[in-house]
Amino acid sequence: MQALLDEEDYQSIVAKVLDIIKQDYDLVPKQHGNALIGLEEFRHKYGHDKSPAWLKLYLLPKMPGVFGLNCGRGHPVKIDVEKATRWLSQHEEEIDWNQPLPR
Numbered sequence: 001m002q003a004l005l006d007e008e009d010y011q012s013i014v015a016k017v018l019d020i021i022k023q024d025y026d027l028v029p030k031q032h033g034n035a036l037i038g039l040e041e042f043r044h045k046y047g048h049d050k051s052p053a054w055l056k057l058y059l060l061p062k063m064p065g066v067f068g069l070n071c072g073r074g075h076p077v078k079i080d081v082e083k084a085t086r087w088l089s090q091h092e093e094e095i096d097w098n099q100p101l102p103r
Helices: 006-027 039-045 052-063 079-096
Strands: 036-038 078-080
Touching: 036 039, 039 052, 078 079
Parallel strands: none
Antiparallel strands: 036 078
16 A cells, blocks of 8 residues: 655654654754855945955954954955944944045
8 A cells, every 4th residue: 555645744744753853862053154255245245345455454354254454465354244234224323425536
């Protein structure tokens, strides 16, 4: 005798098996790491399209979650999106976006 199961049956079986496994092994859901983005993506999404030099001079040194800022050429700057956006939302009023680069 053969049993035929449709997609809904499979999903309910999988859900029940997963519940049993979680109870038996006391599993904890995976923690996803912080999302890091590069300087170019950051400047287009959150940096008002300011130049990388402007961001490195005025904004990024003050901001938490910035990695590789002072590592030199060839090392990419990575920015933790969650920390950076939280900091930007709190300090948006204080930033002078029109401040020119020094000559």
